[in-house]
Every structure is written in C-alpha cells, then in structure tokens.
C-alpha cells in the first residue's frame with residue numbers, strides 16, 4: 001500500500017471520496033473495480049473515525065427487532081452471511097449468551113420469539129448456529145459468575161465479530177489494487193465549485209503541509225461525523241443530523257470465549273465481546289455536540305458500564321482498576337423528533353445536498369458494502385456512464401485466502417508455530433493478515449526474534465510493527481499502535497514504538 005499525495009492532483013478523477021472510514025473505503029473499492037478513476041482521501045488514518053470505535057460486530061442487530069425494523073435486520077443478516085463467505089478470515093462467528101431475568105423489559109417468551117425471527121431472517125447458509133434456550137441450572141453451571149437471583153434461564157445465539165480497523169484497511173488495499181489513488185493523512189479543507197456544481201476539493205497533506213486541488217466529476221462526502229462541517233452551514237442544517245456518542249471499556253478476558261448480551265438497569269441492552277484476549281464492554285448512547293475529534297469516554301459512562309456488568313455478572317468482581325482501555329465513537333443518524341438515542345433508526349440514506357455531491361447518512365459497519373454499492377450505482381447514473389454492475393457482492397475480500405479456508409488456516413498456523421509463534425497468536429495472525437500473512441511469516445523466518453510477542457499476553461508479534469510501516473501505509477505511531485495493531489486500545493500503558501524498534 002503506497003501513499004502518493006502527488007497522484008491526487010495528477011489527473012481529473014471521475015470520483016473523489018472524502019473520508020476513509022468503512023463507507024468511503026467500500027465506495028472507493030466498488031467504484032474502482034467498476035472501472036471509474038477514483039481518489040480516496042482520509043484526514044487522519046484509515047478507519048480512524050467511527051469505523052475503529054465500533055462494537056466490532058458484523059450482526060443483524062437483534063435489538064432492532066423490538067423497534068420492528070425487520071427490513072434493516074434482514075438486510076444486515078444478509079450482509080453478515082455475505083461477508084463471512086467472502087472474507088472468512090475477517091468475519092468470524094461468535095457465540096452469544098443472553099440470560100433472562102425476572103422483571104426484564106423484554107421477557108423470556110418475547111425474546112424466544114425474537115430469536116426465532118432472527119434465525120428465520122438469517123435464512124439458509126448462515127455462518128452461525130441457530131439459537132436455542134438454556135435452563136437456569138445449565139447456565140449457572142457453566143457461567144458461575146452470573147447473577148443468580150431472579151435468573152429465569154436464557155438463550156444462546158450466534159452473530160459475527162471482526163476487527164473494524166483492519167476491515168477498512170483491507171478494503172482500502174483492494175481499492176489501491178484496483179488502481180484507485182488512496183491517501184491517508186490528507187484532509188479536504190474546502191469543496192471546489194464551478195458553474196454551480198461541486199468539482200473537487202482543496203486537500204492538505206497533514207504530514208508535509210503541502211496543498212493541492214483535487215479535481216473530480218463527482219464528490220462523495222463520506223466524512224461521517226465531520227461530513228456536515230464540509231457543507232455551507234445552511235445546507236448542513238438541512239440534513240437534520242444527530243451525533244450519538246457511544247463508549248466502550250476494554251476489560252480482562254472472560255473465563256469462556258463467549259460473548260454476552262445483557263440488559264442494563266435503564267432498560268437498554270449492552271454487550272460483552274471477547275476480542276484479542278480481552279473483553280469489550282459497550283456501548284452507551286447519548287447525544288453529542290461539538291468537534292467529533294474531542295469525543296472521549298466520560299467518567300459517567302465508565303460508572304454506568306461497570307455498574308451494569310457488576311449487576312448481571314457479579315462473580316467477575318470487576319472494578320475500575322480492572323479497566324485496561326477505553327474508546328468512544330460517534331454515529332451520524334437522521335434526527336427523528338421525540339426519539340431517544342437508542343430509538344433512532346440505523347437506516348441508511350443517500351442525500352444530494354448540492355449538484356455533483358453525494359452524502360451518505362447513517363448505516364452500519366455490517367451493511368456498508370451494500371450501501372456503498374448503491375452510492376456507486378448513483379455515481380454511475382449521475383456521470384451518464386453505461387450501467388456497470390456492483391463489483392463487491394461476489395468477489396472475495398481483497399485479502400481472502402485462496403481455496404478451502406479451514407485447510408489454509410491450519411497450514412498457516414502450523415507454519416507460524418514452526419517459526420516459533422505461539423499457537424493462539426498464530427491463529428490471530430492468520431485472521432488479521434489473510435493472504436498477506438506470508439509477508440509477515442517471511443519476515444519472521446529471516447529474523448526469528450520477531451516471533452516474540454510485542455506485549456506479553458497479547459496475540460501480536462514484533463514482526464507486525466515493521467510490516468505495518470512497510471506494507472500497510474502506517475505513517476504515524478498511532479497508525480501502527482492503535483489501528484494496524486490495536487495495542488493502545490487493549491494495553492493500559494501504550495508502548496513507545498521508537499524505543500521498542502531500537503531494541504530489535
């Protein structure tokens with residue numbers, strides 16, 4: 001993945017995409033594969049906005065069933081199946097436990113019915129097992145840290161997990177392979193207009209300070225929570241957007257590899273999700289105003305999440321001193337009068353606030369690929385090009401390993417273990433890098449000391465640090481240590497990259 005700022009202004013592009021989150025990445029990949037000349041810019045790093053601050057689930061969104069959003073759930077479940085099929089290295093099944101307590105807002109009968117509908121909407125070829133109920137005794141026997149009082153039994157169901165930042169990175173890598181120009185740390189400072197039409201953007205290289213004008217026949221503003229700020233204030237207000245803030249805590253590993261969906265004391269639900277040897281706990285939901293870059297985790301969110309984990313999983317005895325890390329992100333949703341943050345629809349829509357400017361609103365990590373295809377359909381129509389079919393719905397993900405996935409995984413694990421990588425880490429390595437894992441393994445073969453963990457107890461090896469800089473367009477320490485390798489999220493005391501590499 002080569003960064004080439006000069007290439008942005010070397011030609012007039014068909015399409016300029018502003019924002020390298022999951023939406024911008026899929027739009028660029030699909031458009032480039034359909035033969036358009038595409039430029040994609042990201043003010044910070046790939047996935048640095050909301051797309052690396054999610055719950056990291058590729059899911060239908062079981063809870064949306066209570067708001068009767070069947071269409072949204074069906075669409076997301078279809079995408080869950082597709083992504084697990086096109087990228088089995090990137091999207092993996094998770095087993096969720098859903099304990100049911102007396103007095104919960106949604107009772108056992110309704111939950112059972114909801115899960116049946118969830119299974120039905122998932123259709124055939126689902127990557128996860130169907131849901132089933134579990135008795136109180138069976139639950140307590142296996143999960144002895146659960147709150148016993150008022151427990152009525154529960155359910156097991158399946159959804160999928162991912163690494164959101166690496167998902168975005170892989171899609172950007174695919175766009176580059178398809179000959180898009182994709183540059184991180186390049187910020188659109190203003191839109192260029194000519195004859196009443198948007199015609200590109202002025203762009204600043206955040207690393208060198210250089211500036212250029214990027215000309216394009218059409219611009220997609222996929223800048224997520226920042227997107228309205230690129231428009232004249234009057235047009236921005238017309239979009240009626242609401243920013244919803246969500247926090248996650250990173251906690252120690254659970255005794256089992258299972259995820260939980262739990263009810264909170266205010267009637268909301270929240271997740272515990274195993275992730276790279278730790279547990280993500282989230283999310284919260286509250287309105288946000290101000291500069292999106294300043295979104296942090298407030299003390300009240302830490303207290304809320306810990307209080308609710310302690311309420312339902314008291315045997316874990318987690319307190320604030322167990323918190324390993326924390327992160328916050330912002331959803332951009334369409335404002336609906338009277339709706340609370342939880343009730344706002346996650347439905348996605350496409351706006352055209354100005355001529356030759358498209359503006360996606362809302363959506364999910366899970367459904368971004370399909371939404372992006374609709375954006376590119378519109379781009380093709382607006383540019384008066386002959387219809388070209390979506391180019392991401394059947395083609396494997398850019399780093400999808402060839403052949404049978406289980407056999408490939410097994411072979412990679414054996415090879416990595418043979419090179420001195422611990423077995424659990426070898427599995428993680430294979431999933432994180434997909435077909436590009438060969439480059440990491442070759443590095444280890446040449447320098448065996450690079451098979452050692454970067455931080456004891458976390459499944460990342462030292463060879464990944466250099467790989468990120470050389471092959472994955474990581475330009476800053478945060479690019480390497482937060483998104484290529486999520487150490488700054490998972491590890492309480494982030495290490496200093498330079499001194500770490502010096503000691504190699």
Ligand SMILES: Cc1cc2nc3c(=O)[nH]c(=O)nc-3n(C[C@H](O)[C@H](O)[C@H](O)COP(=O)(O)OP(=O)(O)OC[C@H]3O[C@@H](n4cnc5c(N)ncnc54)[C@H](O)[C@@H]3O)c2cc1C
Pocket residue numbers: 018019020021022023024041042043044045046047048049050051052053054055056057058059186187188189222223224225226227230244245246247283328329330331362363364365366367
């Ligand atoms: C707490 C939380 C949990 C979530 N969990 C899930 C989940 O588990 N599963 C799921 O499916 N969805 C989930 N979502 C939703 C999902 O994360 C978002 O829908 C998705 O990440 C939005 O992607 P995006 O590309 O629109 O925005 P972003 O990821 O925010 O991308 C926009 C990008 O534009 C860049 N940018 C901004 N201004 C400029 C500029 N001037 N020039 C260049 N670049 C610019 C930003 O730096 C940013 O990287 C969650 C959301 C939140 C907030």
